[in-house]
Amino acid sequence: GETDAEDLQLEQDLMADPKELAEHLMLVDLGRNDLGRIAEIGSVELTERMVVERYSHVMHIVSNVVCDIRQEFDAIDVLKATFPAGTVSGAPKIRAMEIIDELEPVKRGVYSGAVGYLGWNGNMDTAIAIRTSVIKDGMLNIQVGAGIVADSQPEMEWEETLNKGRATFRAVAMAAGGFRQLS
Structure with missing residues (x-):
């Protein structure tokens, strides 16, 4: 929003929107299901539930799903169990990916994949x-x-896609202009 009051109203609208809540719950369920494939039984849990995070041009509802990984699995197994991420494929995941393949005229490339690292010590950190x-x-x-x-x-x-893209368009415009401040 343009003001703190408008920002607060937008947050309240977001948290009262049945469509946004349904979408978020679907994504949380997908995450829980994906982690359940490699998790110690009973260890999948939410450590944050429906917290609003603000970014330059959008707000997101965020939950944090964690688990303890079963001893027989490693970082590669976690990556295989969780990607492609349900947050960018949809549900049911396999059929959603088939539909994406049928309908999208251009391959996604890096978009909706993962960027990160796999360490020699078994650590991994990725971001969608x-x-x-x-x-x-x-x-x-x-x-x-x-x-x-x-x-x-x-x-x-x-409109949501336009809002999400605005920050990127602004960054490109700033880079093209030598990073001078844009109004």
């Missing part, structure tokens, strides 16, 4: 590559998305 910018053959491609559920309204989802 969302709101990506890739320059290929002299063309800048910016990729963003929105979560679609039964209650989604196409116009609102389109």
Whole structure:
């Protein structure tokens, strides 16, 4: 929002929106299911539930799903169990990925994949590559998305993608202008 009061109202609207809540719960369930494949029995839990995080152009509802990994699994097993992430594929995951493959005219590339590292010591840290910018053959491609559920309204989802992309467009404009401050 433009003011603190408007920001607070937008947060309240977000947390009262049945579509946004349904979408978030679907994503949490996907995360829990994915982790359940490699977790010690009974160890999958939410350490944060429906916290609003603010970014430059959007707000997100965030939950944190954690588990203890069964001893027979390593970082590669965790990666295999959790990617592609349900947050960018949808549910049911396998069928959603088939539909994405059928409908999207261009492969996603790094978008919705993972960026991170695998250490020799078995540690791993990755982040889902969302709101990506890739320059290929002299063309800048910016990729963003929105979560679609039964209650989604196409116009609102389109607006969400525009809002998410604005920060990237601004960064590109700043870089092209020598990083001088944009109004």
